[in-house]
Amino acid sequence: MPASQANSFASAGTIRGKDADLTYDPENGGTLTITVSEGKENIHNRNIIAVINDKKYRQDAKFPLQKILLLTNDEATASKSPRKVFNFEEVNATNLPQSFVDANSLSPRTVNLFSVKIEEPAFHLYVIISVGSGTGQAQQYFDDVVKPAFSAFGIQESGYEVYVTSSSTSITDFIGAVVLPRANEGRPQTILLLSGDGGVVDTLNVLLSSSRSLDYVKPVIGLVAMGTGNALANSTGLNNDLTRGLRRFFRGQTCSLPTFTATFSPGSEALIDEGRRTEPLATSSDGFGIVYGAVVCSWALHASLVADSDTTEYRKFGTARFQMAAKELLTPSDGSAPHVYKGKITLTKRNEHGEGVQQALEAQEFMYILATLVSNLEETLVISPYSRPLDGQIRLLQLGPISSADVMRILGLAFQGGGHVDDEVVSYVSIDGMRIDFDDREQDSRWRRVCVDGKIIRASRGGWVEMSKNDSTADVLDIIA
Numbered sequence: 352m353p354a355s356q357a358n359s360f361a362s363a364g365t366i367r368g369k370d371a372d373l374t375y376d377p378e379n380g381g382t383l384t385i386t387v388s389e390g391k392e393n394i395h396n397r398n399i400i401a402v403i404n405d406k407k408y409r410q411d412a413k414f415p416l417q418k419i420l421l422l423t424n425d426e427a428t429a430s431k432s433p434r435k436v437f438n439f440e441e442v443n444a445t446n447l448p449q450s451f452v453d454a455n456s457l458s459p460r461t462v463n464l465f466s467v468k469i470e471e472p473a474f475h476l477y478v479i480i481s482v483g484s485g486t487g488q489a490q491q492y493f494d495d496v497v498k499p500a501f502s503a504f505g506i507q508e509s510g511y512e513v514y515v516t517s518s519s520t521s522i523t524d525f526i527g528a529v530v531l532p533r534a535n536e537g538r539p540q541t542i543l544l545l546s547g548d549g550g551v552v553d554t555l556n557v558l559l560s561s562s563r564s565l566d567y568v569k570p571v572i573g574l575v576a577m578g579t580g581n582a583l584a585n586s587t588g589l590n591n592d593l594t595r596g597l598r599r600f601f602r603g604q605t606c607s608l609p610t611f612t613a614t615f616s617p618g619s620e621a622l623i624d625e626g627r628r629t630e631p632l633a634t635s636s637d638g639f640g641i642v643y644g645a646v647v648c649s650w651a652l653h654a655s656l657v658a659d660s661d662t663t664e665y666r667k668f669g670t671a672r673f674q675m676a677a678k679e680l681l682t683p684s685d686g687s688a689p690h691v692y693k694g695k696i697t698l699t700k701r702n703e704h705g706e707g708v709q710q711a712l713e714a715q716e717f718m719y720i721l722a723t724l725v726s727n728l729e730e731t732l733v734i735s736p737y738s739r740p741l742d743g744q745i746r747l748l749q750l751g752p753i754s755s756a757d758v759m760r761i762l763g764l765a766f767q768g769g770g771h772v773d774d775e776v777v778s779y780v781s782i783d784g785m786r787i788d789f790d791d792r793e794q795d796s797r798w799r800r801v802c803v804d805g806k807i808i809r810a811s812r813g814g815w816v817e818m819s820k821n822d823s824t825a826d827v828l829d830i831i832a
C-alpha cells in the first residue's frame with residue numbers, strides 16, 4: 352500500500368525529519384509508536400498538548416508539515432537541572448495517522464478563537480500567571496510551555512495580554528478593572544489561568560458581586576493546575592493528563608461552573624496575610640457578609656488545617672502542608688486533646704416539588720463538617736466519591752467527636768479512592784444547603800473559622816454561616832473542561 356493511502360491507524364511519514372513507520376493505538380489513553388531506523392519511540396496522548404497542521408508548509412510538498420506539541424515530564428529532569436522542570440518540544444512530522452491527529456486536534460472553539468485572534472486582535476485572550484500558587488511554578492510553565500505553544504499556533508506575544516500577580520488581590524483587581532467592564536460591553540473573553548482554585552474563585556467573586564449589564568457575555572476560563580490542591584482541575588478531569596490541563600484548554604468544551612453562596616452573620620471577617628490581618632467581607636443588600644464558592648464550604652478540622660497551613664513556610668511543602676497541619680491539630684504538640692467543635696447544624700434539602708425542607712441535626716459536637724461541589728480536594732484525595740464533574744450537587748461529610756486515630760484512619764481511606772464514605776462513623780449525604788450556628792461557648796475565634804474554597808472567614812462569636820446552591824442567575828463564567 353502506498354504511504355499516501357495509509358489507513359487511519361498506521362502510516363509511513365516522517366518524525367523530526369526522519370522516515371518513520373507510524374502506528375496509533377487508541378487503547379489506554381492513546382499511544383503513537385514511531386519506528387525509525389535507529390529504533391522505536393512511544394508518544395502518549397497524555398503528554399500531547401495538541402497536534403496541528405503548520406500553515407507555513409510548502410504547497411508543493413508531498414505531505415503537509417504537522418506539529419506534535421509535546422510536554423514530557425518532569426521531576427526526573429528537575430532533579431538534575433532545576434530550571435528544566437517542563438520539557439516542551441515541537442515535534443515536526445508528516446503524514447501522521449489520521450486517527451492520531453483526530454484524537455489530538457484542537458476543538459472547534461479553539462480553532463475559531465485562534466483564527467479570529469489573528470485577524471482581529473481586539474478579540475480578548477489573556478494569560479494570568481498566579482506566581483504565588485502552589486510551589487511557585489506558574490511563571491516557568493508560562494515561559495517554557497504556554498508561550499512556545501501559542502507561538503506554534505501563530506499567536507505571538509502581541510496577540511494576548513499577560514498579567515502576572517504581584518499580590519493576593521492582583522487577580523481580583525484585574526478582573527474588576529479589565530474583564531468585568533469588557534464582559535458588560537458584550538465582548539467575548541478567554542482567560543488562561545495558571546493558578547490553583549484561588550484564581551477561579553477570585554474571578555467568580557468579582558463577577559458575582561458586581562452588577563452585570565444586559566449585554567454581559569460570560570468570560571471563558573481555561574485552567575492550568577498550578578495550585579496545591581487543584582480541587583477544580585482534579586474534579587473536572589482537566590488534570591488527568593500530564594500537561595496540567597493545557598491539553599484540555601485547547602481541546603475541551605465550555606461548561607457552566609456550579610457555584611454556591613456562603614452568607615455570614617454581621618461581624619464576620621476574612622482572615623488574610625497568614626491570619627495576621629482581617630478584612631471585611633463583601634455584603635449583601637441586607638448587610639450580611641457574602642462569599643461565593645465553587646469547591647468547598649467547611650468548618651472544624653478541615654477549615655482549621657487549611658487556615659493553619661496557609662503560610663509561606665508551610666506552602667513550600669506542597670500538598671504535604673495539609674497533612675502536617677492536620678497532625679498538629681489532631682495530636683497537639685503541647686499534649687492537649689484535639690478540639691471538639693460545637694454548634695448547631697441545619698440542613699436544607701429540596702423535596703420533589705422543589706421546596707426547601709429543613710432538618711436540624713441532633714448532634715452538636717463535631718470534628719469534621721465539609722460541604723462540597725467536587726469529588727477531589729487533591730489529586731488523590733477523593734473526599735466525595737459520588738460527585739461527578741460539574742454535576743452541581745452539594746454533598747456533606749460529617750464526623751462527630753471521634754478519636755484522632757479514627758480521624759486519621761478515615762482520611763487515609765479518603766486518600767485510597769474514597770472508601771471512607773462507607774465507614775460507619777462517617778455521614779455522607781446530598782444537600783441543597785446548610786446552616787451552622789456557632790455555639791456561644793466557642794470563645795476562641797480559631798474554632799469559628801470557616802473555609803470557603805481556601806479563603807478563611809472568621810465567624811462572629813455566637814454567629815452563623817449559611818451556604819446554599821446558586822441557581823442559573825449566578826451563571827457568570829464558563830470553564831473549559
Ligand SMILES: Nc1ncnc2c1ncn2[C@@H]1O[C@H](COP(=O)(O)OP(=O)(O)OP(=O)(O)O)[C@@H](O)[C@H]1O
Pocket residue numbers: 481482483484485486516517518519520521546547548549550577578579580581582804805
Ligand atoms: N504575587 C503574589 N503575591 C502574594 N500572593 C499571591 C501572589 N500570587 C498569588 N498569590 C496568592 O496566592 C494564593 C494562591 O492560591 P491558589 O488557590 O491559586 O493556589 P493554592 O492555594 O496553592 O492552590 P489550591 O487552592 O488549588 O489548593 C492566592 O491567595 C493568591 O491570591
